[in-house]
Amino acid sequence: METEKFKLKITFLCVLLVVLVSVPYFGIPEYALSVFIAVFIYCSLCVSWNVVGGYTGYLSFGHAAFFGFGAYVSALLYTHTGMPPYGAILLAGIFSSILATGIGYPCLKVKGPYFAVVTFATVPMLKIMFENLEFTGGVQGIFIKSSFNTPTIYLMTLCLMVLSALMAVLIEKSAIGIGFTSIREDEDAAETIGINTSKIKTLAFALSAFFPGMVGGVFSFYKLYINPSTVFSEEMSILIVLFSLFGGTMRWIGPIIGASILVTIDRVLHIYSGIIIDWLEYLPYFKKVFPYFSSGILASVLFGLILILVIIFMPKGILGWLEKIELERLKKRTSGRD
Amino acid sequence: MLLEVRSVTKKFGGLIAISNFSFVLEKGIMTSLIGPNGAGKTTLFNIINGIYPPTSGSIIFDGKDITGLKPNKIARSGIGRTFQTPRLFNEFTTLKNVISAAIYGGGIRDIREAKKRGIELLDFVGLEKKKDVLAKNLLATEKKYLELARALAIRPKLLLLDELFAGLGESDTSNAINLLFKIKNDMGITIFMIEHNIKAVMKISEKVIVIHHGEKIAEGVPKDVAQNPEVIKAYLGEEYA
Ligand SMILES: Nc1ncnc2c1ncn2[C@@H]1O[C@H](COP(=O)(O)OP(=O)(O)OP(=O)(O)O)[C@@H](O)[C@H]1O
Numbered sequence A: 001m002e003t004e005k006f007k008l009k010i011t012f013l014c015v016l017l018v019v020l021v022s023v024p025y026f027g028i029p030e031y032a033l034s035v036f037i038a039v040f041i042y043c044s045l046c047v048s049w050n051v052v053g054g055y056t057g058y059l060s061f062g063h064a065a066f067f068g069f070g071a072y073v074s075a076l077l078y079t080h081t082g083m084p085p086y087g088a089i090l091l092a093g094i095f096s097s098i099l100a101t102g103i104g105y106p107c108l109k110v111k112g113p114y115f116a117v118v119t120f121a122t123v124p125m126l127k128i129m130f131e132n133l134e135f136t137g138g139v140q141g142i143f144i145k146s147s148f149n150t151p152t153i154y155l156m157t158l159c160l161m162v163l164s165a166l167m168a169v170l171i172e173k174s175a176i177g178i179g180f181t182s183i184r185e186d187e188d189a190a191e192t193i194g195i196n197t198s199k200i201k202t203l204a205f206a207l208s209a210f211f212p213g214m215v216g217g218v219f220s221f222y223k224l225y226i227n228p229s230t231v232f233s234e235e236m237s238i239l240i241v242l243f244s245l246f247g248g249t250m251r252w253i254g255p256i257i258g259a260s261i262l263v264t265i266d267r268v269l270h271i272y273s274g275i276i277i278d279w280l281e282y283l284p285y286f287k288k289v290f291p292y293f294s295s296g297i298l299a300s301v302l303f304g305l306i307l308i309l310v311i312i313f314m315p316k317g318i319l320g321w322l323e324k325i326e327l328e329r330l331k332k333r334t335s336g337r338d
Numbered sequence B: 001m002l003l004e005v006r007s008v009t010k011k012f013g014g015l016i017a018i019s020n021f022s023f024v025l026e027k028g029i030m031t032s033l034i035g036p037n038g039a040g041k042t043t044l045f046n047i048i049n050g051i052y053p054p055t056s057g058s059i060i061f062d063g064k065d066i067t068g069l070k071p072n073k074i075a076r077s078g079i080g081r082t083f084q085t086p087r088l089f090n091e092f093t094t095l096k097n098v099i100s101a102a103i104y105g106g107g108i109r110d111i112r113e114a115k116k117r118g119i120e121l122l123d124f125v126g127l128e129k130k131k132d133v134l135a136k137n138l139l140a141t142e143k144k145y146l147e148l149a150r151a152l153a154i155r156p157k158l159l160l161l162d163e164l165f166a167g168l169g170e171s172d173t174s175n176a177i178n179l180l181f182k183i184k185n186d187m188g189i190t191i192f193m194i195e196h197n198i199k200a201v202m203k204i205s206e207k208v209i210v211i212h213h214g215e216k217i218a219e220g221v222p223k224d225v226a227q228n229p230e231v232i233k234a235y236l237g238e239e240y241a
């Protein structure tokens, strides 16, 4: 029965993958593809973030740093050394992991809110650094002369999402995953059974930065122009955490569910913002109270609300909620049998 | 000689929790550490297994100086422990708790092998039927057994047990005592335990060390220690001496 379920799951995922791969060939409009790309990007970021944030329980509030850093690495390698794009993107991932090792080793010595704060600081730190560097173009940033079309970018980000999810699955099934999660459960106890926690936490952090670096690398070829304030975004750091917590951090699928739902909502809000705002303006006094209302504000308000509701009602995210339902169903069935 | 603690002192700010403490543990000799509440027993364990580095003094284990090493190194060099209040991986199943220790501390890299070892150990402590239950859902006494199994999974030479019998009923206590004898005789593991249950201490230990206010006040075979006036004074208070 277990294997039946497993086969079903694999089949479903394969079919889904085939459908996703063929989407760009259906002549779908560009803006729809861009929604998919945003979903893939955030799925990739969140499922990677979860390696450290979910498995080891160290909530990194600075994962946008690796995205931004990767964007710069690939843009610089491509424009300055003439390296082919795929090589530049791969190196963006590798350099990003190296940066994470450097950041992670000292930061992972502190826990909880302290860790959240020090990691949060990495994004503004890198932003300021890149604003002041000569060869990265300072605040002006870099133009990337390349011509990947949107369907290609779509396939690249889809590929990164699949690979990062695969990495998460492999981690969950391996001894390394047991090491990571034991840290979340009880770090001191993990040490007393022989787990070198500082080494293994740093490893988790480095792995969690790899795909964000590559995603940033693709982003440069997608937008063809990057500057410090667009790629080093504190908001992105927070959204990564929010999406993952919303989906649930216990397993790889959680962050994917969370990011897929919330990014789609965000994009749809943007697309239909005109209509929604027209409706809202029928409300008495709406225009007086919110004279500068926009779709961005609408999404922020909504995300803030979701965050509050999730923390109160679904502390383990959608995954935890589904699990609870499943558990209650099983209980009912077994009690019905007696 | 398996473990030698050489004039170890531990200060927490102004508080001297352990003061110039020395003793040795011989291989295979079941030794107990007793003392009133707050005497410094758990602190001494925390120093031996590396959770706290000592303020001064040194610790020699199996011929090697382990002073100041991280707990994970000390664990892998062969010292296992349990905690006064169990510190399990609550969201793991019972089996996975033991597997994690078998992999990391026990050096079994293959997950299937680690699983086999885990089941053996759960069988040993009598928890094989609970292997798929989440650790948080175990009964209090089962948690104690699981911690014991997890500590054994690292293949220790020395096992530090912090109040293993606390909260166990009559039958569980005698069951646990049997396990300890098996651990000692069949697995060849030396046991050093903190114990409040004096009856159990007298019954199974070959040597007793008494700590009071962070100092060693007596050491010897159980019946000598029980008659030591310093010890009686420490346990019953000044006026009874
Ligand atoms: N991390 C710490 N920081 C400050 N003081 C501590 C710390 N750990 C222990 N102490 C103090 O050291 C002393 C010894 O505590 P310890 O826990 O070792 O006692 P114990 O003998 O195990 O007592 P019990 O029988 O109650 O378990 C106590 O006064 C305690 O408050």
Ligand SMILES: [Mg+2]
Residues within 6 Å of the ligand: B041, B042, B043, B084
């Ligand atoms: Mg104690």
